[in-house]
Amino acid sequence: MRVCVALLVVLALGACGRESATAPDATVLPDKVYQWKLVTTWPKNLPALGTAPERLAKEVELMSNGRLKIRVFGAGELVPAMEVFDAVSQGNAEMGHGAAYYWRGKLASAEFFATVPFGMNAQEMNGWLHYGGGLELWQEAYAPFNLIPLAAGNSGVQMAGWFNKEINSLEDLKGLKMRIPGLGGEVLKRAGGEPVTLPGGEIFTALQTGVIDATEWVGPYNDLALGLHTVAKYYYYPGWHEPGPTLEAIINKDAWESLPPDLQAMVKAAARTVNDDMLAEFTVRNASALKTLIYDHGVQVRRLPDDVIERLREVSAEVLAETGKVDPLTTRVYESYTAFAKSAREYHALSEQAYLEIRD
Amino acid sequence: MRVCVALLVVLALGACGRESATAPDATVLPDKVYQWKLVTTWPKNLPALGTAPERLAKEVELMSNGRLKIRVFGAGELVPAMEVFDAVSQGNAEMGHGAAYYWRGKLASAEFFATVPFGMNAQEMNGWLHYGGGLELWQEAYAPFNLIPLAAGNSGVQMAGWFNKEINSLEDLKGLKMRIPGLGGEVLKRAGGEPVTLPGGEIFTALQTGVIDATEWVGPYNDLALGLHTVAKYYYYPGWHEPGPTLEAIINKDAWESLPPDLQAMVKAAARTVNDDMLAEFTVRNASALKTLIYDHGVQVRRLPDDVIERLREVSAEVLAETGKVDPLTTRVYESYTAFAKSAREYHALSEQAYLEIRD
Numbered sequence: 001m002r003v004c005v006a007l008l009v010v011l012a013l014g015a016c017g018r019e020s021a022t023a024p025d026a027t028v029l030p031d032k033v034y035q036w037k038l039v040t041t042w043p044k045n046l047p048a049l050g051t052a053p054e055r056l057a058k059e060v061e062l063m064s065n066g067r068l069k070i071r072v073f074g075a076g077e078l079v080p081a082m083e084v085f086d087a088v089s090q091g092n093a094e095m096g097h098g099a100a101y102y103w104r105g106k107l108a109s110a111e112f113f114a115t116v117p118f119g120m121n122a123q124e125m126n127g128w129l130h131y132g133g134g135l136e137l138w139q140e141a142y143a144p145f146n147l148i149p150l151a152a153g154n155s156g157v158q159m160a161g162w163f164n165k166e167i168n169s170l171e172d173l174k175g176l177k178m179r180i181p182g183l184g185g186e187v188l189k190r191a192g193g194e195p196v197t198l199p200g201g202e203i204f205t206a207l208q209t210g211v212i213d214a215t216e217w218v219g220p221y222n223d224l225a226l227g228l229h230t231v232a233k234y235y236y237y238p239g240w241h242e243p244g245p246t247l248e249a250i251i252n253k254d255a256w257e258s259l260p261p262d263l264q265a266m267v268k269a270a271a272r273t274v275n276d277d278m279l280a281e282f283t284v285r286n287a288s289a290l291k292t293l294i295y296d297h298g299v300q301v302r303r304l305p306d307d308v309i310e311r312l313r314e315v316s317a318e319v320l321a322e323t324g325k326v327d328p329l330t331t332r333v334y335e336s337y338t339a340f341a342k343s344a345r346e347y348h349a350l351s352e353q354a355y356l357e358i359r360d
Numbered sequence: 361m362r363v364c365v366a367l368l369v370v371l372a373l374g375a376c377g378r379e380s381a382t383a384p385d386a387t388v389l390p391d392k393v394y395q396w397k398l399v400t401t402w403p404k405n406l407p408a409l410g411t412a413p414e415r416l417a418k419e420v421e422l423m424s425n426g427r428l429k430i431r432v433f434g435a436g437e438l439v440p441a442m443e444v445f446d447a448v449s450q451g452n453a454e455m456g457h458g459a460a461y462y463w464r465g466k467l468a469s470a471e472f473f474a475t476v477p478f479g480m481n482a483q484e485m486n487g488w489l490h491y492g493g494g495l496e497l498w499q500e501a502y503a504p505f506n507l508i509p510l511a512a513g514n515s516g517v518q519m520a521g522w523f524n525k526e527i528n529s530l531e532d533l534k535g536l537k538m539r540i541p542g543l544g545g546e547v548l549k550r551a552g553g554e555p556v557t558l559p560g561g562e563i564f565t566a567l568q569t570g571v572i573d574a575t576e577w578v579g580p581y582n583d584l585a586l587g588l589h590t591v592a593k594y595y596y597y598p599g600w601h602e603p604g605p606t607l608e609a610i611i612n613k614d615a616w617e618s619l620p621p622d623l624q625a626m627v628k629a630a631a632r633t634v635n636d637d638m639l640a641e642f643t644v645r646n647a648s649a650l651k652t653l654i655y656d657h658g659v660q661v662r663r664l665p666d667d668v669i670e671r672l673r674e675v676s677a678e679v680l681a682e683t684g685k686v687d688p689l690t691t692r693v694y695e696s697y698t699a700f701a702k703s704a705r706e707y708h709a710l711s712e713q714a715y716l717e718i719r720d
Contacts, residue, residue, distance in 0.1 A: 061422060062625040118719050121712060123483065123516070126636065127643030138671040142690035155710040156483070219711070238714035260464050265422040269629040283487030284700070287707035288700065300708065340644070345720065347647035348660065351579070352481060353716040354598035356708065358669050359478050 009254045016039065023085065033237035034259065035071045039088065041098030043079040044074025045202075047225060048281050049218075049247065052153045052274045053097035056249065059270040060263075068263050070095065081199075085250065089145045094255035100138070100248050101182055104147070108326035109333040113138045113149065115245035116323075117187050119337070122279050123155040123352070124246035124344040129246065132340045137333050146253045150271040153247035153278035155285070155296030158239035158305055159223065161216035162232035179203055179215035183319055191308075191316045200226070207231045216241060218287035221282060229293055233239060235301050238310050386606070394527040394619065396430045399440040401458035403560075404434025407576075407585060408493045412634045413457035416609065419630040420623075428623050430455065441559075444612065448503045454615035457512060460498070460608050461542055466505070468686035469693040473498045473509065473516040475605035476683075477547050482514040482604035482639050483712070489606065494650045497693050500535065504615045510631040513607035514640035516646070517582065518599035520664055521576035522567065522592035530667045539563055539575035543679055544601030550675045551668075554593050560586070576601060580649035581642060589653055595661050600672050607638065609640035628640065 025104075038057060038257075042050035059068035075081035078093065100113035112119075113134070120128060128134040129151050138149045161180070163171060165280045176193040185195030196212055206212045206232040215232075216239070229235070236267050249271045256264065293299040319357040324334025361656035398417060417430035417613075438453065445463045448456040461474035472479075473494070481489060488494040489511050498509045500582035521540070525532060536553040538545075545555030556572055566572045576599070577583050585673040591594070608665075609631045617625065653659040684694025 011704035057623060065620075065622040092591060092610070095640075102460055121715065123639060131641040131644035146578060157715045159711070177679075180509060237710040238718055239711070240715070240718065243715050244625055260425075262423055262425040263417065266626070266629070269419060269423060269633050270624070272633040272636050273629050275491060276632050278604075279483060279489040283483055283704060283707075286711070287700075287703040290707050290710070291703065292709040301711075303714070313719070319626075320387040331672070343647040343651065344643060347580070347650050347720075348716065349598070350597040350650070350663075351519070351646070353713070354663070355481065355517045355600070355603050356716065357711040358600065359603070359673070360597055360705065360709075 003096055007071050030068045032067065034068045034263065034324040036068065036094035036255065037078065037092075038070050038072045038095040038097060039078050039084050040072065041102060044072075044077065046074075046333050047222060047283065047348070048155070048278055049072065049153070052247065052278045053249070055277065056097070056152065056274045057268045059273055060266050063072065063266045063270070064263055068259070068266065072097075085145070088250050088252050089147055091146075091252050091254060094252050094348075096248075096250040098248060098250075099245055100149070101245070104182060106321055107141055109137070109141045110329040111183055111323060112330075112333050112337045113141070113246065113248065115242045115319055116337075117184055117243075118245055118313050119320075120341050120344060122156050124341065124348070125154065125244050125246050126151065126275070126344070127344060128337065128340045136339075137329075137336060138264065141329060141333065142250065143253075148251045148253055148256050149270065150245050150249045150251070152249035152271045152274045154275065155218055155242075155245055155247075155282050156279055157244060158216065158219050158237050158242040160236035160241075161214055161229045162223070163214040163234045163236055164210075164232055165238065166234060166304070167211045167304060169305055171309050173308065173311075176214060177212045179206065179212050180241060183218070183316075183323070186319050187241065190319070191311050203227065204231060211354055219282065219286045220270070220284035220293055221261070224289040225294055228331075229292075229297050229299050233300065235293065236304055237297050237301065238304070240316070249274075321345060355356045361528065363565070367495050386687055392427065395430045396454035396615065397452075398427065398430050398432045398439065398440050398455040398457060399444050400456065401435055401444050402460060404432075404437065405584060406434075408515070408638055408645065409513070409582075410434065412638045413660075415637065416457070416512065416630045419531070419633055422625050423626045423630070424623055426648070428626065432457075445507070448612050449507055451506075451612050451614060454612050456610040457610075458610075459605055460610060461508070461605070462543060467690075468683055469482060469499055469501045470542055471683060472690075472693050472697045473478060473501070473606060473608065474629070474696075477544055477600045477601045477603075478529050478673050479603055479680075480701050480704060482516050482606075482703065484516065485604050485606050486511065486635070488700045493696050494519045494545040494700075495545070497689075501689060502610065503613075503694065503720040508611045508613055508616050510609045510611070510628065512609035512631045512634045514635065515578055515602075515605055515642050516608075516639055517604060518576065518579050518600075518602040520596035520599050521573040521574055522583070522588045523594045523596055523662075524567065524570070524592055525573045526594060527596065527662070527664060528667060529665055530671050533668065533671075536574060537572045539566065540601060544576070545681050547672055547675045550679070551671050564588065564591060564692065569644065579642065579646045580644035580653055581648070584649040584653055588659050589659050590690065594654065595659050596664055597661065598664070600664070600669065600676070609634075619664065620682050622710065 079087040084096040087093045100110040104112045115328050174192040179196045179198045181197050188195045402600045412600050413432050439447040444456040459474045460470040463470045533551040539556045539558045541557050548555045
């Protein structure tokens with residue numbers, strides 16, 4: 001197969017500024033420079049979570065040879081973390097990076113596109129989203145907000161969190177003041193605890209002063225950076241509440257449609273790159289940070305007792321089933337999610353899980 | 361941040377044909393069309409393994425707006441499967457797709473860049489390669505062959521295989537004729553079995569006629585397609601011999617260096633896309649195919665007995681340690697691999713593995 005191309009291109013253009021909506025159509029204009037703003041829910045350059053959108057922007061600029069420049073803003077630099085969705089929806093920024101469950105107040109289905117208690121892990125989420133109909137449902141859910149979602153990272157299974165009270169039985173959850181947002185918090189509440197919502201920046205002091213007894217955060221890499229081991233006695237596992245959160249890139253639909261197909265393909269490929277890369281980074285950094293926490297800082301790692309796990313699992317199923325009844329779209333999302341989760345669990349019982357169990 | 365660009369580009373070119381080595385330097389020539397050949401070790405369009413390089417090629421063509429066209433050849437179309445490495449090394453094709461362990465005869469370290477018995481799973485391989493120094497060692501290993509390697513897919517944990525003899529204890533491995541290539545075969549041999557090497561196309565008949573007692577292949581998705589359930593009694597798990605094989609894209613170094621940086625970035629991003637995507641596809645298709653095998657075809661799924669697993673694990677450690685002594689580079693690869701594998705195992709015992717165990 002051979003291709004002959006004869007081009008006569010005469011271009012004399014001064015393409016200044018940031019406006020992209022003036023592209024006349026979706027053909028390639030090799031001269032046109034698109035300038036995008038990407039707002040994030042993370043502090044600027046937060047390890048892994050915050051560096052992923054920086055990498056995404058860098059890859060796109062390199063691939064596009066500077067035709068699409070994406071400037072990344074940390075939380076609060078352009079808009080506060082919790083206004084990222086609205087800012088991109090309204091076109092005040094062309095792109096955003098965060099996690100779908102932050103937008104649960106706007107759409108109940110959003111929980112399932114990030115992570116839910118006792119739900120799928122990273123590998124399974126990637127399967128459901130890209131080959132199990134998940135991404136199509138996510139696109140449908142975000143369409144009324146003029147947004148296009150893409151998977152753009154995953155932290156893997158998180159840790160259950162840092163505790164200043166020992167958890168030896170279900171009784172110990174009674175009255176436990178724990179920073180744990182969202183569905184995980186709702187589950188804890190029904191299991192007897194007192195969930196508290198606090199932004200990341202206030203966790204350390206709240207734990208130090210005894211305002212809270214416990215907190216979840218991310219995993220060893222980010223937890224070590226935040227110094228949580230200096231203000232808590234025990235580090236519990238496994239992280240039942242966030243078994244593989246997908247991070248999202250969201251794109252304003254008008255901005256997206258103004259891009260020619262080649263730049264759209266680059267944005268998608270950069271998102272997939274980050275999706276693959278963040279989990280790789282977390283896997284290595286978490287493994288290393290766990291050793292530092294245990295061997296250098298003497299952190300006591302504990303497993304949640306079986307009766308606690310069993311109760312949390314029962315309550316999680318109830319909470320998810322209720323969430324799945326909120327509106328017709330969420331019902332379809334819940335049904336798709338739970339059907340694939342069951343299928344993946346059956347297969348992974350014989351493959352990933354069975355393998356992890358025999359290798360020691 | 362604003363950027364002003366003024367371009368005056370006058371191009372009148374007929375860029376015909378496939379030669380890329382004539383690019384004068386690594387600056388962007390928006391008119392130049394590069395035509396590459398990508399040879400693979402897979403039959404044309406073999407599910408997942410063979411469709412991944414097709415997708416890689418399609419993504420690059422879309423992103424480059426046709427500036428880099430990659431034509432994909434199945435095994436035997438241009439060169440036989442086992443000559444892919446040499447063909448790309450010598451520049452007869454610019455690119456290849458396969459698995460590093462096929463080249464163990466040329467370099468002992470290659471095993472570790474694909475998968476080894478009782479080694480790392482997909483998530484851990486991605487970590488080691490991209491954040492644990494693995495890719496740098498891989499590049500070093502392939503440099504003398506004028507090749508640049510990239511991770512480009514993973515099948516996840518494979519199944520132990522199809523058997524016509526029941527395996528109830530270590531005794532049953534004695535004299536077992538099993539199609540299992542490479543290190544897995546060496547391990548089986550030391551554990552009492554008789555490994556046989558057969559190309560994929562001959563497995564079905566060999567199992568049907570009793571020439572072999574057992575075979576490994578890939579996982580439910582590919583195994584179902586090959587019809588192995590019609591000629592074998594038992595489907596054993598877990599796949600101890602290939603716990604997460606990384607597939608590779610290899611690129612001829614001269615061809616790579618002839619590309620401008622933007623096209624290089626697109627090839628890398630397309631490889632990462634495929635790396636992320638293949639595991640997602642396998643996760644969904646394997647889960648679905650397993651159900652078909654069990655519920656529609658009545659396949660009997662069995663777990664390898666503990667004493668068999670224990671012996672295979674012991675022997676695997678011996679075989680890997682011996683492989684790690686073959687030459688100085690392989691020693692460094694072995695040490696890097698085993699150090700990170702240990703670290704990842706410790707972390708995943710508290711995260712991925714602990715989570716998979718509590719969710720049922």
